Each structure stands twice: as C-alpha cells, then as structure tokens.
Amino acid sequence: MKHFLLPILAASIFSASADEAQKAKLIEIGKASFATCMACHGPDGQGVAVGPDKKMAPTLAGSKIATGDPAVFALSVLKGIQKDPANTAVLGIMAPLEATLDDEKLAGVMTYVRNSFGNKADVVTPEDAKKFREMFKDIKAPVLRADLEKTAASHKK
Ligand code: HEC
Secondary structure, eight states: OOHHHHHHHHHHHHHHHHHHHHHHHHHHHHHHHTHHHHHHHHHSSSSSSTTTTTEESSSOTOOHHHHSOOOHHHHHHHOOOOOOTTTOOOOSSOOOTTTTOOOHHHHHHHHHHHHHHTOOOOOHHHHHHHHHHHHTTOOOOOGGGHEEEEEHHOOOO
C-alpha cells in the first residue's frame, strides 16, 4: 500500500509548492507593475486623497471588481472604465492599460492586488491574462462601470 501512496503524496506536495512559487513570483512582478496604478490608487491601494472628501481613484481594498470575477477585473484594466459624470467622488479616470502591461505584468498586477490591502483571491496566471486579452480584443473604448459585468459576460464563450 505504502509504495502506491508515496509517489502520489510526493506529486501533490510538489505541485502545491510549484503553485506557491508561481504565486510568489507573480506577486513580485505585480508589486513592481503596481507603480503604474499608484499615481491614482496610492501605494496602499486606498486611493490618493485630493482635499478632505475626494480621491483620485477608489480604494482597491475589498473592491468587488478586483477580488471578484477576474474577467471583469481584466476588462477594467485592459480597456479602462468610462468616466461617469455622476460620480464626483473620484477625480481621476481609470485609463486603458493594455499597451502598458504584457500578459505576465497583467497577471502579476492582478494577483498582487487580489492578495494585498487585506484582499484574498485566486491567482491570475499569464495564460489567463492572455485569454482575457484575446477575449476582449474587439473592445476599443473604456466600458462604463455599470456595464463591466454584462460586457465581460457577453464576451465569454
Ligand atoms: C490615472 C488614474 C488611474 C490609474 C493609473 C489606475 N486607475 Fe484604477 N481607477 C481609477 C479610477 C478613477 C477608477 C474609478 C472609475 C469609475 O468607477 O468610474 C478606477 C477603478 C479601478 C478599479 C475598480 C475599483 C472599484 O471596485 O471601484 C480597479 C479594480 C482598478 N481601478 C484597478 C487598477 C489597477 C490594477 C491599475 C494599475 C494597473 C489602475 N487601476 C490604474 C484611476 C486609475
């Protein structure tokens, strides 16, 4: 019995540590890429404050977009979010960043945000990032925040 179980055990331990190593690498890459996001979201992800009651961007801590369906998060970062004039609490614009982030950096920054500022969510791999870029390639303009989920869903096959 023992000699059947051992290789299985060894294989599962190996794959768990490979996953951990990949996650650590993605977080390291993402931490560096997060420099792109800091101007608006701040080093702590809370959103750079402008005066007493306004911010450049919303907090990423507990953000449903950041920690939820990675397709919706990827769509926001790749294409940007169309400015809603009714939302006067944030002064900045979520810019389209698809040209700035290659698949590894996109995966890294998403994994970093999903596992920082108190957030805890699944890893996004460079393969996932590539898939999202391909999935949304026909979208040429930032998407309204209210339409993000619907747009992501309509592009899933
Ligand atoms: C030029 C400023 C700017 C930069 C740079 C920027 N963002 Fe944003 N981001 C915004 C603004 C403004 C919003 C709010 C958009 C809205 O709801 O209209 C936003 C919204 C978001 C949201 C949705 C948050 C929520 O739940 O409300 C996420 C997630 C996000 N940004 C992630 C990122 C990541 C990751 C980066 C870097 C790769 C980044 N942003 C770079 C300004 C910026």
